[in-house]
Amino acid sequence: xxxxxxxxxxxxxxxxxxxxxxxxxxxxxxxxxxxxxxxxxxxxxxxxxxxxxxxxxxxxxxxxxxxxxxxxxxxxxxxxxxxxxxxxxxxxxxxxxxxxxxxxxxxxxxxxxxxxxxxxxxxxxxxxxxxxxxxxxxxxxxxxxxxxxxxxxxxxxxxxxxxxxxxxxxxxxxxxxxxxxxxxxxxxxxxxxxxxxxxxxxxxxxxxxxxxxxxxxxxxxxxxxxxxxxxxxxxxxxxxxxxxxxxxxxxxxxxxxxxxxxxxxxxxxxxxxxxxxxxxxxxxxxxxxxxxxxxxxxxxxxxxxxxxxxxxxxxxxxxxxxxxxxxxxxxxxxxxxxxxxxxxxxxxxxxxxxxxxxxxxxxxxxxxxxxxxxxxxxxxxxxxxxxxxxxxxxxxxxxxxxxxxxxxxxxxxxxxxxxxxxxxxxxxxxxxxxxxxxxxxxxxxxxxxxxxxxxxxxxxxxxxxxxxxxxxxxxxxxxxxxxxxxxxxxxxxxxxxxxxxxxxxxxxxxxxxxxxxxxxxxxxxxxxxxxxxxxxxxxxxxxxxxxxxxxxxxxxxxxxxxxxxxxxxxxxxxxxxxxxxxxxxxxxxxxxxxxxxxxxxxxxxxxxxxxxxxxxxxxxxxxxxxxxxxxxxxxxxxxxxxxxxxxxxxxxxxxxxxxxxxxxxxxxxxxxxxxxxxxxxxxxxxxxxxxxxxxxxxxxxxxxxxxxxxxxxxxxxxxxxxxxxxxxxxxxxxxxxxxxxxxxxxx
Numbered sequence: 001x002x003x004x005x006x007x008x009x010x011x012x013x014x015x016x017x018x019x020x021x022x023x024x025x026x027x028x029x030x031x032x033x034x035x036x037x038x039x040x041x042x043x044x045x046x047x048x049x050x051x052x053x054x055x056x057x058x059x060x061x062x063x064x065x066x067x068x069x070x071x072x073x074x075x076x077x078x079x080x081x082x083x084x085x086x087x088x089x090x091x092x093x094x095x096x097x098x099x100x101x102x103x104x105x106x107x108x109x110x111x112x113x114x115x116x117x118x119x120x121x122x123x124x125x126x127x128x129x130x131x132x133x134x135x136x137x138x139x140x141x142x143x144x145x146x147x148x149x150x151x152x153x154x155x156x157x158x159x160x161x162x163x164x165x166x167x168x169x170x171x172x173x174x175x176x177x178x179x180x181x182x183x184x185x186x187x188x189x190x191x192x193x194x195x196x197x198x199x200x201x202x203x204x205x206x207x208x209x210x211x212x213x214x215x216x217x218x219x220x221x222x223x224x225x226x227x228x229x230x231x232x233x234x235x236x237x238x239x240x241x242x243x244x245x246x247x248x249x250x251x252x253x254x255x256x257x258x259x260x261x262x263x264x265x266x267x268x269x270x271x272x273x274x275x276x277x278x279x280x281x282x283x284x285x286x287x288x289x290x291x292x293x294x295x296x297x298x299x300x301x302x303x304x305x306x307x308x309x310x311x312x313x314x315x316x317x318x319x320x321x322x323x324x325x326x327x328x329x330x331x332x333x334x335x336x337x338x339x340x341x342x343x344x345x346x347x348x349x350x351x352x353x354x355x356x357x358x359x360x361x362x363x364x365x366x367x368x369x370x371x372x373x374x375x376x377x378x379x380x381x382x383x384x385x386x387x388x389x390x391x392x393x394x395x396x397x398x399x400x401x402x403x404x405x406x407x408x409x410x411x412x413x414x415x416x417x418x419x420x421x422x423x424x425x426x427x428x429x430x431x432x433x434x435x436x437x438x439x440x441x442x443x444x445x446x447x448x449x450x451x452x453x454x455x456x457x458x459x460x461x462x463x464x465x466x467x468x469x470x471x472x473x474x475x476x477x478x479x480x481x482x483x484x485x486x487x488x489x490x491x492x493x494x495x496x497x498x499x500x501x502x503x504x505x506x507x508x509x510x511x512x513x514x515x516x517x518x519x520x521x522x523x524x525x526x527x528x529x530x531x532x533x534x535x536x537x538x539x540x541x542x543x544x545x546x547x548x549x550x551x552x553x554x555x556x557x558x559x560x561x562x563x564x565x566x567x568x569x570x571x572x573x574x575x576x577x578x579x580x581x582x583x584x585x586x587x588x589x590x591x592x593x594x595x596x597x598x599x600x601x602x603x604x605x606x607x608x609x610x611x612x613x614x615x616x617x618x619x620x621x622x623x624x625x626x627x628x629x630x631x632x633x634x635x636x637x638x639x640x641x642x643x644x645x646x647x648x649x650x651x652x653x654x655x656x657x658x659x660x661x662x663x664x665x666x667x668x669x670x671x672x673x674x675x676x677x678x679x680x681x682x683x684x685x686x687x688x689x690x691x692x693x694x695x696x697x698x699x700x701x702x703x704x705x706x707x708x709x710x711x712x713x714x715x716x717x718x719x720x721x722x723x724x725x726x727x728x729x730x731x732x733x734x735x736x737x738x739x740x741x742x743x744x745x746x747x
Contacts, residue, residue, distance in 0.1 A: 006100035015144035016363025035356035037139040056089035071430035081717035165233040165297030193326035213292040217319035220357035227314040365709040367391030380428035406637030412667030434603040438570040447727030454568025466561030611640035615653035624656035
């Protein structure tokens with residue numbers, strides 16, 4: 001953009017860095033990079049950093065009642081709740097301006113072909129500005145910068161927000177129009193220390209005030225102005241215009257001499273000035289004029305007074321003095337706009353590193369935009385501890401249809417809300433219409449699964465399952481799997497010989513070619529009588545035929561008992577939970593059937609409670625890494641739950657679980673130790689969060705990839721539906737609820 005005084009301006013937005021959870025070294029590195037980038041720019045460059053805080057009502061694609069009436073009602077209540085919470089959208093925009101050379105402008109007016117020369121000069125200035133912007137954006141890469149364009153509409157919309165405190169995408173109209181005309185769409189009246197933004201009617205009229213930083217903290221640190229992240233519509237503006245190094249050095253040296261002549265006792269301050277002079281001379285920092293204002297917008301004068309008090313308190317916490325402008329309100333207000341450097345009434349000399357500390361670029365993770373979600377939409381929106389919306393996804397970013405990893409680990413002690421939260425996320429995931437398959441323990445998921453319209457069955461020791469792997473896995477692919485499964489299952493009683501392995505391979509091929517009515521455990525076992533092993537193989541298989549575990553795989557003919565025709569299917573494994581041999585054999589077969597089902601590549605969520613124990617077997621240790629890759633390719637997200645990280649250390653599959661999961665949800669507990677959570681590879685800040693008390697609140701650390709946030713998991717707004725999500729076995733449910741899919745309506 002070309003500004004009225006001849007300045008050129010370019011802007012970009014930054015997502016920032018999640019300072020509350022990020023590694024401290026990364027936070028410090030970003031501030032240092034900002035300071036160095038500013039220090040390396042020429043004195044004709046200027047910087048504006050805007051931090052916008054505006055109310056937002058997040059909206060998601062609603063859950064279709066035809067998918068699940070319960071999930072649709074829950075979603076309706078949740079979206080209404082987050083819409084009424086007063087959540088904030090906080091955005092940061094950095095603008096870099098380049099002031100014209102007065103000498104060059106005068107010369108251009110006098111030489112022949114002045115217009116051509118001016119055009120050439122403008123072209124060179126544009127190239128210089130673009131180079132500077134590219135350099136700063138590259139330095140700030142960890143903060144995810146994105147260049148703004150006029151055609152996109154966001155740039156003009158953000159500039160307009162400095163006038164109104166509200167953001168709307170504003171594509172430019174056709175033809176040339178001055179920027180002032182595009183952003184000044186509302187009349188603003190000033191009256192002493194208050195201004196009024198007039199709307200089309202009284203309900204749209206807003207009241208505002210401008211505060212300026214009058215006195216600065218004696219020392220700056222990264223994020224000291226984060227105190228101004230308040231729950232109001234406001235714009236925090238900071239500008240910095242570098243001073244010529246020679247002029248800056250002269251000013252510093254003059255101040256040092258004055259302090260020495262006056263025998264000033266502030267020795268530490270004098271030492272700081274000496275260091276600053278050296279840093280300026282070496283080019284490590286630059287000095288410049290800085291100003292900071294906070295404009296706040298409210299719907300009433302009473303609300304404005306409340307916000308004003310909060311801003312003063314925030315200023316005190318930031319070790320600064322902020323004043324509410326009255327006589328200078330107009331100039332302070334218009335000084336918010338990039339390029340209006342002459343309007344800065346309270347500009348103060350600070351260093352480029354001070355400027356970097358004060359701007360800091362701190363933020364909270366916001367989750368994935370809709371365009372970044374492989375399944376087309378976020379699972380849900382959760383409020384974070386700063387009152388900002390977090391768009392939760394199991395997956396890493398990707399385009400629609402991409403097979404990014406979505407495997408998720410959930411860690412939480414009993415009573416922390418782990419199962420409740422997981423059931424909430426499953427219910428919210430219904431908006432994506434996925435297939436859901438869950439493995440439960442102690443029937444903790446039964447009520448929500450049945451409310452979602454799913455089937456729920458419990459595996460009972462000794463009760464025939466009707467499973468028949470010899471009928472289900474009778475094709476070419478199934479034969480190879482059946483051989484491997486039998487070898488693994490029978491090896492629990494001792495290693496198999498080469499003769500025995502060959503016999504199993506021959507028998508599975510014969511099973512493939514035999515009459516379908518003969519594809520049973522009994523007939524398969526009968527083929528092993530002739531194996532030259534003293535009857536060992538035949539005997540080993542006996543416990544699975546007519547022996548102790550004969551109830552597991554004794555199904556006849558075609559296996560129709562295991563079905564995933566419903567959108568939601570769940571199994572309770574409580575009775576076989578502690579029987580490793582039974583649990584592994586049963587799960588291995590069911591997982592194989594799941595592999596067949598997911599070949600349609602429909603979005604699928606596979607949830608396993610107490611996964612550390614369920615998968616605690618060398619069989620799963622060997623297969624889990626490859627299986628996790630297979631599931632990703634087939635559009636499946638695994639959600640693995642455990643009470644403690646220590647349990648993963650004890651599990652044969654623990655290492656594979658940790659390697660496979662890209663999203664982690666941890667419910668804090670003081671009983672967690674730094675040593676215990678070390679395998680999660682958390683930052684120091686994240687470790688402090690998950691090992692601290694939540695003081696009665698419901699919070700969870702959510703980390704997706706390398707970015708994390710602290711989510712507020714208080715679901716009390718769901719009212720009686722909360723009893724369904726956390727209802728477990730249904731002790732408080734109405735009589736006959738298992739046979740009534742609409743039982744939740746009676747709660």
